[in-house]
Amino acid sequence: MTLYSPLLLAVGLLITAALAWAAVVSARRRTATLAAAGVAVPGGRRAYLGAGLTIAGVAVLAVATAGPAAMVPVPRTAGTVILAIDVSNSMNANDVAPTRLAGAQRAARAFVAAQPDSVDIGVVAFERGALTTARPDADHSVALKAIDRLKVAGGTSLGAAITASLTAITGKQVAVGRDGDVPDIGYWPSATIVIFSDGQNQGGDLERAATVAQKANVHIHTVGVGTAAGATVRVDGYHLQTSLDEDTLTLIARTTGGAYHPASDTARLDGIADTIDLRLTVSDEPLPLAGALIGLALALLTAGAALTVLRSGRVI
Template sequence: MSFTWPWMLLGLVAVPLLVVAYRAQQRRRDARRDGLAAIGLVPVGGIPGSDRSPHAATVSGTAAPRRPRRDRLRHLAPVLMLAALTVLLVSLARPTASVAEPRREGTVVLAFDISTSMAAKDISPTRLEAAKAAARTFVQRQPSDIRIGVVAFGDSALVSQQPTEDRTQVLGAINRLTPQGATAVGRGIVSSLSAIAGKPIEVGSEPGAADQVEIGYYRSAAIVLLSDGENTTDPDPLEIADLASAAGVKIYTIGVGSTQGTVLQVDGFQISTALDEASLRKISQTTGGTYYAAADSSSLSRVYGSIDLAWTARTQEREVTSWFATAAAVLLLLGAGVSVLRSGRVV
């Protein structure tokens, strides 16, 4: 625990001074009461608020005054009020404490195919722009407890935005994407898993290499893969999908393009390209995810509902002045109540 205004704690010096003053006052009261008892002037009912027995002395003078029975609750009310004052003085210093706040969290990585084929115009204005539009709609609909990252893959893959709750950074990373290179869907999934795990993950290109990789378990994470599905480079996307499935990560594939295909002009060459829905469906089915068409951007909101969010506890530094003030008020009311019940007055 720390304090915003620690100098206010100097007020606690008054607490021991009040204790000394209270004990001195009690000694004077006891001495006066003993003197009255010695000459037989203690009334039958006792002195109001006294800790003496009503039969502490006799008026005959033949019997010596008996020491009265102690009232164990005599000091309870002053102690409660002194504790209330102490807690209230501490609250004036504005205490802060690290508080664990439970919340539900999840991570979604948007993996974009930025290969040259994504410049095709069989979806207006282009495949990549359609994918970016669907992703922007998805990002804007997500609740604040979902962290979103962005991965771009062509013939290689990189994490262009680590998972974050800052939607501005995510949208900025999406807007900067441009088409180039070949298509390595497997590498895109590997980089997405790296972003989820928070550490680099390496998978070789030889068959079965993914079976040798252990990355942990992330049931509250998902990958949204936006691609035309035309993979041209190792590793095999289905093998990497098996790795994602073993890690508890579902992959939701978004088909971008038309199954009829189109012809794309690249550096004077004509390249035929079409949406490979079959490959994208296999990837999603392997991990327990779902396949969607890019034009059906509204259905992407169901991705969030399919994520198994995990309960976590985040430690936050919070001012707890109100807690101390409430405790002081409770102690003060208890002290006043005890005092009224014993003597009919608060002090």
């Protein structure tokens, strides 16, 4: 238990001690006076129960005024979330109305709106490369503005999306080399990456990037934006057929301990925020006890006063 003001507790306990001393002195004088007058003195502990309850009430009130609080473990959603959003040319396909990118933006905005202030949210836009457009921040309006600015351009590199997201999480450049080694970026159990993509990967070492995230205990949830039937997009004068690659997105999620979430139409995209479970952390938070103690003190004072009145009436 913690106290907001230990000084008030000390003062309150001194007052309580003074009242107890005064009650004892008063009881002794009363006993002596009654004995001198030849009046029988009521015996037993019940004779002093009213005064005892009153003094106990004052003592409890003294503790309450000191602002006591108990530290209790409270689970809550907290940590860092990076929204990695695919802005490659294939995201201009209209098999998700009006386009895959517009649908992903809408789902990402809904996701941000559903998160508490305890979650820092950042945004990474990726195609063949990746760029952190909003660093993780508790001010979610920054992430929303970054999402609104996204435009379609280039190819797709899911590996670059993961490494850029890890860079945003750690605050240090994360690079996956070609020598076979997996860099150690530390342990980040409160961080999560959510990738919105059609899964059309065209470059980058995806498998090694996912392994880096797995080693750092960063879970990756993937949201598949598009349909298996796909659609045709126009790129540099050419018409290209593009479809959702669920296998790649599922592999990323499973490798890192996350989950794959299909979102092939507008309705499913709108509800994607409810299907992604972020990790709970447990933190000790103060639970004020003053209210309960004041209630107990009032009960003791009332009982003490009532018993004192009843006892005084019988004596008279």
